[in-house]
Amino acid sequence: MKKWLQTLTLSTVAVLALSACGSGDDNSSGGGEAGEGESTEPSEFKVGMVTDVGGIDDKSFNQSAWEGLQAFGEEQGLEENTNFSYLQSGSLDEFEPNLRQLVRDNYDLSWGIGFLMEDAIRTVATQNEDAQLAIVDTVVNDADGNPIPNIANITFKEHEGSFLVGVIAGLRSETDKVGFVGGVEGELIKKFENGFKAGVKSVNPDAEIEVQYVADFNDPTKAQQIANTMYSNGTDIIYHSAGDSGNGVFTEAINRARNGENIWVIGVDRDQYAEGEYGTDESVTLTSMVKRTDQAVQIVSEDTMNGNFPGGEILEFGLDDSAIDIAESEQNLTDEDLSAVEDYKGQITAGEIEVPKTDEEYETFLETVE
The missing domain is CATH 3.40.50.2300 (Response regulator)
Structure with missing residues (x-):
């Protein structure tokens, strides 16, 4: 694993670091139970992702995110469709129900892939304060412009x-x-x-x-x-x-x-x-x-499993930590x-x-x- 990923949780660019679990009032119908400082046994950890409309085979960021979850599952010895899985969105209208489905099914971490999911993940997070969610490619705040404690925001330069x-x-x-x-x-x-x-x-x-x-x-x-x-x-x-x-x-x-x-x-x-x-x-x-969406998804999933969910934080990756680069294939350069x-x-x-x-x-x- 890249050095930048190994040190990410210690040195990430975090605009605001808040509690991972929100208030103690549970108004959710499900969601992960592991809070800050509480690790979950790999065999009991569940992580899922909701794709953007491009789908799991878009040969772009959805596919990269899923490859990150697959790598996480393989490294931890987890079972696909039991410990890690995805729900594919055919339209924008499916974002919110798909995220709600993961929360209802007691996933410890639910990923929303793509900035188009901003409104859906905001709604689901604020209505399910004990659920832990993460989004790629945008920063999600509440109506007052404040960070939402149970959403981790993954961005890139x-x-x-x-x-x-x-x-x-x-x-x-x-x-x-x-x-x-x-x-x-x-x-x-x-x-x-x-x-x-x-x-x-x-x-x-x-x-x-x-x-x-x-x-x-x-x-x-x-x-x-x-x-x-x-x-x-x-x-x-x-x-x-x-x-x-x-x-x-x-x-x-x-x-x-x-x-x-x-x-x-x-x-x-x-x-x-x-x-x-x-x-x-x-x-x-x-x-x-x-951009290494796959490895960002992998490390944040692992951190969450280990009780270090970066809720309310903005994680921004760029050239200086090898998260952004040109492709390794250089045949035509x-x-x-x-x-x-x-x-x-x-x-x-x-x-x-x-x-x-x-x-x-x-x-x-x-x-x-x-």
């Missing part, structure tokens, strides 16, 4: 990794036209977009960057249509942050690559080299921006690409570059490179 793949795109584009395809526009995906654009402009100030949103994390057909338009207009590299919709970008790129076009896709959340494979030992995946990545990675971790997250920060950043 996605803009930092997006900057690095933007550097690669800026260096490798032969047309000086690159694209970004997002899922649902909002604070989280804007971090991917603006970090990427900043990386591109850092090495290629004259590059054109086209941005479009699918408005859905589960519509690969629409994403393929967007990619088709971008590639037809001369874009030769597209970075997607669109969940299952992003598979449509790969489909379009593979179709074109088979016809001899020199175009690329940059994957997200996990190493997506395989998603771009076609022919023999060929892939349209230039690289991927990787050059030595120049890798050297530039290491150079900019050092500048970011040293605080010499502040990677923008918002549109306003990006506009300010542009003044330093133009």
Whole structure:
């Protein structure tokens, strides 16, 4: 296990650390019984997750989170569907009932995967104060803006990794036209977009960057249509942050690559080299921006089992603790690409570059490179 994970509970970036279990009044119909300082025997511990609409096979953050639970279960000798399991959401309306189901079934920790689950997990947590819940990719507060003691908030510095793949795109584009395809526009995906654009402009100030949103994390057909338009207009590299919709970008790129076009896709959340494979030992995946959702899920689950549930805390992982990086598959990268990545990675971790997250920060950043 990575060193950053072993030391996470001792050195995590916690904005507020509150009690893990809320008040002593039990108004819930179930939920975990292990509170702060109370460990649970592995054979008795139950942890479950509710997927976002992308589903367990989205080849992105839902799949990565499930792989983290599977790794946790294997390490602890736990039984799938008894000690750890998942409920798949087909629509946003299923988030809340699925979370309630895990609480009713007395899961010690219930995960909500994705920022779209914010409202659902807030409702379930406030109505079940003894339940222990965790969410990936957002911070959930109560109506007054205060942290909720029985929700652990897992976040990442996605803009930092997006900057690095933007550097690669800026260096490798032969047309000086690159694209970004997002899922649902909002604070989280804007971090991917603006970090990427900043990386591109850092090495290629004259590059054109086209941005479009699918408005859905589960519509690969629409994403393929967007990619088709971008590639037809001369874009030769597209970075997607669109969940299952992003598979449509790969489909379009593979179709074109088979016809001899020199175009690329940059994957997200996990190493997506395989998603771009076609022919023999060929892939349209230039690289991927990787965030270790799997290991974050694994360590927080283990901490909770050991009585150290980080309720009310914000855990933020970035480049400096190896939770964000580019993918290990480097078949399509050059030595120049890798050297530039290491150079900019050092500048970011040293605080010499502040990677923008918002549109306003990006506009300010542009003044330093133009």
